[in-house]
């Protein structure tokens with residue numbers, strides 16, 4: 411049975427949880443998924459299904475087929491000679507020699523690179539590429555190669571480099587994943603995330619509102635995948651803003667209804683809906699948007715109508731510096747009652763057993779390595795919700811089994827709850 415590797419996005423735990431969330435909807439096609447530093451590997455007997463799964467994900471960057479696995483003894487054993495040898499052992503040189511065009515390959519390094527400087531890894535990839543090129547030249551095969559940009563800290567090719575050089579259609583992207591200890595995996599990239607489409611929906615849509623916060627479409631997609639089960643056909647977003655979650659839900663084939671108490675946000679969502687429908691006419695009628703208060707959903711929609719809820723509520727006033735204790739207390743007291751009221755209303759609006767994926771903020775604090783978390787766990791349980799643990803097959807748990815989405819230097823982190831009504 412072939413083995414595949416999903417490269418995880420910049421919040422690897424969240425991306426991992428998304429894969430575990432999607433798998434049951436595809437009949438458990440990913441067998442024994444196993445976590446590596448920045449990847450999940452698994453076996454599958456259906457190549458077609460794994461491609462479908464990859465298409466659905468917001469948090470996976472690459473899908474690679476594992477070609478060869480090597481046991482080595484730590485970083486000291488990783489050399490360009492070893493990497494070239496593994497490429498030859500996997501007979502990738504023969505694939506390149508049989509190319510109808512001038513052979514082209516790219517090299518990418520994934521996995522735990524914390525013990526090495528990017529410069530050292532760039533050199534390693536460069537020496538490996540030259541080693542392979544020399545080997546091919548001896549066999550009278552002319553080739554060229556593409557490497558990650560040495561001015562960047564990343565040691566992986568960008569999606570644009572892979573596309574521009576046609577690596578997946580006319581060449582090979584060879585991927586090395588080292589777990590930092592003893593397992594070196596050699597893979598071939600089969601798919602790259604549709605980065606341009608995600609970016610178009612993020613930056614190219616007509617309306618975005620930086621003030622009230624913009625949820626990245628990839629995060630919206632991950633949240634939808636955490637909320638969705640086989641039964642899910644409709645989702646509710648009672649704090650819909652400019653409609654990022656509604657758009658991703660409709661593209662994922664779901665009906666999506668949004669409410670917002672700001673006229674501007676409702677108009678923004680409607681304009682974005684129109685823009686999306688112009689690009690994808692099949693999505694006509696998938697999105698509905700209304701003006702309304704998330705704390706009065708009972709007067710806006712039928713009880714137990716929606717299958718699930720995915721939402722990012724108001725996260726408090728804009729914050730650019732870590733908070734002191736007084737500031738944190740003040741914001742918490744403003745947000746906690748809003749979230750508890752809205753969660754009570756959401757519970758009445760979705761079907762029993764439906765999932766709610768709900769963001770709350772976590773604040774960086776002055777003079778502390780800890781983040782300030784809201785005290786809402788007890789109230790969430792009192793409302794009748796079960797907290798689900800994404801890493802234990804979405805079973806109920808008593809602990810705060812939340813997922814974190816953060817960017818470097820961000821002061822407000824997003825904490826994601828997966829709840830069952």
Ligand SMILES: C[S@@+](CC[C@H](N)C(=O)[O-])C[C@H]1O[C@@H](n2cnc3c(N)ncnc32)[C@H](O)[C@@H]1O
Pocket residue numbers: 622623624625648649650651652653654655669670671672675702703704705721722723724725
């Ligand atoms: C963080 S934004 C949502 C961003 C949205 N996910 C997006 O991608 O555009 C929160 C939204 O909640 C709305 N809001 C705040 N309080 C509300 C309430 N009580 N009922 C409904 N909407 C509310 C704000 O107007 C704002 O548009």
